[in-house]
Amino acid sequence: MVDTMMTIMQSGEAEFKFDRRDVKVVLLAAPPPPSPLLPPHESIEDCIVDGFDIPKGSRLYVNAWAIGRDPKTWSEPEKFMPERFVDSNIDLHRHDFQLLPFGSGRRSCPALQLGLTIMRLVIAQLVHCFDWELPNGMMPNHIDMTEKFDLVTPRAQHLMAIPTYRLNVHLT
Numbered sequence: 545m546v547d548t549m550m551t552i553m554q555s556g557e558a559e560f561k562f563d564r565r566d567v568k569v570v571l572l573a574a575p576p577p578p579s580p581l582l583p584p585h586e587s588i589e590d591c592i593v594d595g596f597d598i599p600k601g602s603r604l605y606v607n608a609w610a611i612g613r614d615p616k617t618w619s620e621p622e623k624f625m626p627e628r629f630v631d632s633n634i635d636l637h638r639h640d641f642q643l644l645p646f647g648s649g650r651r652s653c654p655a656l657q658l659g660l661t662i663m664r665l666v667i668a669q670l671v672h673c674f675d676w677e678l679p680n681g682m683m684p685n686h687i688d689m690t691e692k693f694d695l696v697t698p699r700a701q702h703l704m705a706i707p708t709y710r711l712n713v714h715l716t
């Protein structure tokens with residue numbers, strides 16, 4: 545069972561630590577953005593983007609997956625390193641185009657705040673209320689992080705994890 549602090553696996557290349565007060569997860573692979581390709585947009589006038597002529601009326605797909613893994617912007621982009629965002633002043637609302645989980649501009653996601661709030665709430669509840677284990681003695685570095693291409697990016701293999709309710713509350 546996962547106790548207050550448990551180092552499940554630590555080696556030269558991968559590390560997985562779980563602490564209720566300071567959750568730190570480091571795996572080999574970075575998770576993909578929710579939508580690898582943002583919904584298509586159409587250019588309303590001729591323009592040039594990064595040297596490419598874009599005629600009016602072109603259908604454009606923004607590859608958020610590739611942008612999120614560009615080594616010119618991100619150090620070790622393949623590594624799951626959430627702490628890279630601590631003290632970062634990347635603005636999801638405006639013109640910091642290196643991180644586009646909600647798109648950008650006039651047609652960006654109107655529920656950005658709702659989405660972030662729900663994610664934080666759900667993850668906080670899951671970590672607060674349960675201890676988590678992998679099944680059959682599986683080690684974290686054996687989790688298959690392969691992705692499946694789709695409108696959103698699901699895992700190729702479902703993640704199996706066993707929750708144990710840990711709060712000292714008697715359910716009736």
Ligand code: HEM
Nearest residue numbers: 578579582583645646647648651652653654655658659660
């Ligand atoms: C973490 C959760 C969410 C993520 C990552 C997300 C991401 C996105 C993205 C990438 C777009 C396309 C932006 C673009 O075209 O540039 C979008 C559009 C949109 N999202 Fe979300 N979204 C989330 C949650 C929600 C929720 C909870 C709602 C509704 C309650 C919502 C409503 C919409 C709508 C209506 C649009 C279309 C906006 C338009 O075309 O003008 N989203 N979202």
